[in-house]
Every structure is written in structure tokens, then in C-alpha cells.
Amino acid sequence: MTRCHVCFRHCDLVEGGTGFCGARICRGGEVVAANYGRITSIALDPIEKKPLRRFYPGSRILSVGSYGCNLRCPFCQNNEISWGEEVKEYMASAGTLKPDELVELGIKYRNKGNIGIAYTYNEPLIGYEFVRDTARMAHDAGLKNVLVSNGTASLSVLSEIAPYIDAMNIDLKCFDPDIYRNVLGGDLEMTKAFIANAVKTSHVELTSLIVPGINDTHEMMRDMTSWIASLGKDIPLHITRFYPRFHMADRSPTPVSLINDLAETARERLDNVFW
Numbered sequence: 001m002t003r004c005h006v007c008f009r010h011c012d013l014v015e016g017g018t019g020f021c022g023a024r025i026c027r028g029g030e031v032v033a034a035n036y037g038r039i040t041s042i043a044l045d046p047i048e049k050k051p052l053r054r055f056y057p058g059s060r061i062l063s064v065g066s067y068g069c070n071l072r073c074p075f076c077q078n079n080e081i082s083w084g085e086e087v088k089e090y091m092a093s094a095g096t097l098k099p100d101e102l103v104e105l106g107i108k109y110r111n112k113g114n115i116g117i118a119y120t121y122n123e124p125l126i127g128y129e130f131v132r133d134t135a136r137m138a139h140d141a142g143l144k145n146v147l148v149s150n151g152t153a154s155l156s157v158l159s160e161i162a163p164y165i166d167a168m169n170i171d172l173k174c175f176d177p178d179i180y181r182n183v184l185g186g187d188l189e190m191t192k193a194f195i196a197n198a199v200k201t202s203h204v205e206l207t208s209l210i211v212p213g214i215n216d217t218h219e220m221m222r223d224m225t226s227w228i229a230s231l232g233k234d235i236p237l238h239i240t241r242f243y244p245r246f247h248m249a250d251r252s253p254t255p256v257s258l259i260n261d262l263a264e265t266a267r268e269r270l271d272n273v274f275w
Contacts, residue, residue, distance in 0.1 A: 004031040006126060007070045007152050008187040021126040022083065023068030033127040038094040040081045041065035041121045044109055050118055050148050051238050053274050055167040055203050060113040061146055062106045065121025066130070067094060070152050072185035073173070074247035075211055081122045099134035106143045116144030116166070125153040128161055135164035151194040152186050158197055167203040169238075170195055174208070174215035175224035183214060196231055205236040210254045210262060212242065218265045225269040236272040239263050 001012040004019050011019035013026035018034065025034040045063045047056055069082035076082050097105075106117050117138050119131045124147060135145040144166045151170040172191065173184055180188040198204050206228065210216050228235055239262055242254045259275050266273045 002026045002029055002031050005154055006128065006157055007154065008190045009070065019126075021068045021070040021123070023066070023126045033129050035066040035068055035094075035127045036130045037096045037098055038066050039064055039097050040067050040094045044112060044114060045118070047115070047146075050120065050146060050169045051207065051240075051274070052146065052167055052169055052203075052205055053238070054205065054236050054272065055146070056115050056144070059115045060109075061116055061118045061144070062102075062109055062114050063118040063120050064097075064102065065119075066124070066127055067122055068126050069123040069150075070126055070186075071123070071150055074183065075209070075242060075251075076246050077243075078121055079246045099130065099137050102134050103137045103141050103143065106138060107141060116146060118146040118148060120146075120148035123150055123152070125149050125157055125161075128153070128157045132161050132164070135161060139164045149194075150186065151191040151198075153190070153194055155193060155197055158194060158201075162198070162201040165202050167205070168198055169205045169207055170198065172206045172208050172224065172228075175220050175227070176215070179214060192227070199231050199235065205238065207238040207240060209240045209242055210259060211248070212251065212254055212258075216254070216258060216262070218262065221262050221265045222268070225266045229269040233269065234271050236274060237266055237270055239266060239273065239275040241275075 004011045004024050009020050015026050018025045023035040024031055042064045044060050047059045047061050067081045124131050138145050145164050147165050147168045149170055177188040180186045239259055241259050244251050263273050263275045
């Protein structure tokens, strides 16, 4: 057995075995990223789509994703490449890009307003080696690096990528450890530790998707924003609206009035709240 160190799951893998995330595999007695350079999604996006509001507003960024995820959010909006049966199809059809090839693409699209590369769509840190290697080259080429992550990764992973990442948007999905564990398949304390350390090295904005019946109370919003404010009242928080998807396709969208009310609650403690 060889143990993976990326997240709290610490999957023990036999030779050829794949971890919970579907993207880390044991090869030659070492756990490596099976999705290294395997690209399922690529687009030149507005920076605001990440979402980032206080980092080069009005610019565009070359955004890439692979496959796999270490959470199991029932409302996932990218489930085709994150988890479920559809991922197997994407694994088989994903193209391959080497870090230097991706950096060359980033440079090519500078004339279209591109400022760098965003690692996004699926959970990029389950394949952090590709993020690290590409970000280092992009950094040397004068491109910006943006990470869009669920923050479910060890501080050792953060330490490997931090020197090259200019901005992050991290999902803080709720502020209840039981919901994180039993509904999302995550670990709130690991995510909090990741965020608390990430703000020391790069520009960080946070996102909370409001799902009715899961994380939609003012009490939870106050608890969450109090903690965020302890790191910095100026940290931007994006409050976003749930739309029926995946295993929660039978739910109703989050009422706009509730999003507005929760945003006002968040502004009691934070200076930059967007929705």
C-alpha cells in the first residue's frame, strides 16, 4: 500500500489502484496524477467568471480543466468531468497538453486580452503536479496564474504551488463540519486551514453557493463571515445562487430575495460582498 498525501482522505493505494478522486494512481510504488496534462475543458474566460472581482477586472484568462474531484457535492455543476459515470468517457477522450504547450497558448492569446492561466472546472489540486509545473513556466513567461479550488488539500500541496499562484478563488461551501462531511464529502477544517494559509501568499476571493436547506441560514452566514473577517475584512466573498443540477435537479433555485438578505448579513462583517 502507498498512501496519497493530497487531502484528508489519505487513500492507501495498491499498485495500479486509483484514489477516491479518480485521478491519483499508484505507479511504481508512488502516488502520481493520472490526469497530468489531460485536458477536458479549455476556454478564454472573463476573469470575473472565476469569479474574481478584485484581480485585473475586465481582463480575460485562459482557463483549463482536467477530470476528477475529491468532494461529492450533490449539486455539482461540472459533474461530467468531476464525478459520476460520465467521467469515464472524459477520461478516455481527454486531450493531452504539456505544461510548455499550455504556456505557449497563454502567450498566443495575449492579443485577445489574456493575462495568464486559470486552473479550474474540475478540482485542480488533485493533479497539483501539473498546476505546479505549468504555473512555474507561466510565471517565468510573465503570465498570471489563477487557482479555482475547493481548498480540500494539504498544506504541503499548497506550499508547492504557492510561489507561482497570483490569485485564488476558493469555495467555502458552508460553515458546518457535519454538512461538509456528510453532504459534501469534505473536511471543513482542512479547507479553513488551506484558506488561512493561502491568504498569506496570494490574492484570495471566496465563494459560497447558497443551497436551500443546506447552508441558507443567517446564523451560518454570520459564523462564516466572522471567521473570514478574522483573516481580513477586505477578503472578497461571492454569494452565488443555486440552480437545480445533478442529484438535486428536483430542487427549486435559491430565491433571489434570500441571496440579497444573506449578502446584507455578510456585509455586517466584510467590506467586499458580491452576488
